[in-house]
Structure formats: C-alpha cells, structure tokens
Amino acid sequence: MSHTNCLGGARYVKQQLLIAGRLKDSNERARFKRFITYYLTPDGTFLVKMFSKNTSTIFVSDLLSKMFDMYMEKSNGNAGFDKCDTDLNYECNPTLPPNYMPFIATPDSFPECKN
Numbered sequence: 415m416s417h418t419n420c421l422g423g424a425r426y427v428k429q430q431l432l433i434a435g436r437l438k439d440s441n442e443r444a445r446f447k448r449f450i451t452y453y454l455t456p457d458g459t460f461l462v463k464m465f466s467k468n469t470s471t472i473f474v475s476d477l478l479s480k481m482f483d484m485y486m487e488k489s490n491g492n493a494g495f496d497k498c499d500t501d502l503n504y505e506c507n508p509t510l511p512p513n514y515m516p517f518i519a520t521p522d523s524f525p526e527c528k529n
Contacts, residue, residue, distance in 0.1 A: 423459035
C-alpha cells in the first residue's frame with residue numbers, strides 16, 4: 415500500500431518529522447515507511463493534514479513527533495509490526511465480526527488523483 419496519493423501524505427509527514435528534528439538516524443528512517451503505512455494509516459495522514467490547515471506547523475510537527483515516539487516504543491526495537499499489531503485483524507481480535515473487512519485506500523480508490 416502506498417501513501418503517495420493526491421494529498422501528498424507521506425511527503426508531508428516526512429517534512430513535518432524533519433522539522434521536528436526526527437529521521438536523522440538510520441533506524442528512524444528505516445521505520446518511517448512502516449509508521450506511515452501501519453501506524454498512521456491514510457486516515458491519520460488525512461487528519462494530520464486537516465490539523466495543519468487549522469493550527470501551526472509547530473503543533474503538527476510536535477504531534478507527529480510524539481506519535482512517532484509512540485510507534486517506536488510500541489514496535490520496541492522490532493523491524494515493524496506483525497499482523498496482530500492492529501485491532502483490525504480478526505485472528506488477533508475475536509471481538510470483530512468474522513467477515514469484517516476495513517476499507518483500505520489504495521491509489522485506485524482515488525481515480526481523480528492519477529497523473
């Protein structure tokens with residue numbers, strides 16, 4: 415799944431984390447893609463961009479920095495999350511209905527964003 419959509423989500427998040435002084439070491443840079451894909455998700459990226467329209471750059475970069483800290487702490491030195499690191503997997507969260515399928519945005523979900 416890619417976050418290079420018409421909202422420019424991954425680029426924007428990366429820019430804000432760089433403003434906050436993050437992604438300087440190779441460990442953080444290597445985990446950025448998994449942070450965007452599995453932790454922040456397209457919905458989170460959208461919300462962050464909405465915050466940026468109504469608050470300051472400092473607030474958004476600090477928010478993303480704290481979220482990245484939470485991700486790094488939760489992943490606890492692993493290369494990233496496994497399939498049970500979200501609550502959206504029925505095998506790991508039996509409270510979900512067995513046929514539950516969350517909507518996952520893909521580039522094909524937004525035909526108006528294609529170049």
